[in-house]
Amino acid sequence: MKKRKTKNIYKDNSMKTLVFATGNQGKMREIREILGDSIPEILSMKEAGIEADIVEDGKTFEDNALIKARAVSKAGNIMAMADDSGLVVDCMDGAPGIYSARFMGEDTSYDIKNNYIIEQAMKVPFEERTARFVCAIACVMPDGREWVVRGTVEGVINDRQAGENGFGYDPIFLLPDRGVTTAELPPEEKNEISHRGRALRAMRELLIKEGIL
Ligand code: IMP
Numbered sequence: 001m002k003k004r005k006t007k008n009i010y011k012d013n014s015m016k017t018l019v020f021a022t023g024n025q026g027k028m029r030e031i032r033e034i035l036g037d038s039i040p041e042i043l044s045m046k047e048a049g050i051e052a053d054i055v056e057d058g059k060t061f062e063d064n065a066l067i068k069a070r071a072v073s074k075a076g077n078i079m080a081m082a083d084d085s086g087l088v089v090d091c092m093d094g095a096p097g098i099y100s101a102r103f104m105g106e107d108t109s110y111d112i113k114n115n116y117i118i119e120q121a122m123k124v125p126f127e128e129r130t131a132r133f134v135c136a137i138a139c140v141m142p143d144g145r146e147w148v149v150r151g152t153v154e155g156v157i158n159d160r161q162a163g164e165n166g167f168g169y170d171p172i173f174l175l176p177d178r179g180v181t182t183a184e185l186p187p188e189e190k191n192e193i194s195h196r197g198r199a200l201r202a203m204r205e206l207l208i209k210e211g212i213l
Pocket of ligand 1: 087101169
């Protein structure tokens with residue numbers, strides 16, 4: 001396994017390795033970019049050889065992130081992190097929310113999901129089309145200590161799909177200050193303002209404050 005360079009001196013050897021509960025390489029890249037300086041080895045579950053049957057049955061983003069991180073930490077007796085994210089649309093009572101991936105069925109295309117959300121948003125005045133991407137990140141230690149933080153990015157449901165970058169609900173998520181959707185932003189710019197980036201940076205600060213990093 002390739003070791004990453006670190007600027008920090010570890011207070012406890014058990015914290016040299018972190019397992020992030022995802023199989024998504026895009027997420028792993030973003031996590032290594034933000035936490036790689038502080039944690040020398042960040043592995044996906046697959047890379048760590050950890051298998052865990054996880055039922056995400058929480059009622060909030062925080063619950064679900066904690067459920068995943070606890071399961072991975074327990075399975076590997078290791079420091080683990082997990083995230084849970086989604087789109088919250090105010091005029092749809094917060095839907096799709098924690099059900100963002102499953103909304104209208106896992107196999108339904110995002111083209112269809114996005115057009116449905118636009119239809120709902122067009123029924124209300126522009127000021128009421130507010131929405132946000134939310135990401136909760138949980139960190140669980142083998143000794144049972146745990147932390148959870150939230151990052152958000154505020155936006156408005158656009159009147160049409162626009163942009164080719166990103167994934168999921170990005171083509172309908174308008175950043176009012178910039179006048180573009182998150183699917184129209186170059187990936188580096190989206191990472192800078194993204195809910196996941198914000199949550200990861202908040203977790204990094206918290207772990208430094210707690211004396212973990
Ligand atoms: P997960 O936390 O990676 O499982 O994300 C849940 C779902 O939320 C994704 O499948 C997308 O539908 C949606 N989602 C989360 N983050 C984003 C984003 O940055 N852009 C677009 N959709 C997102």
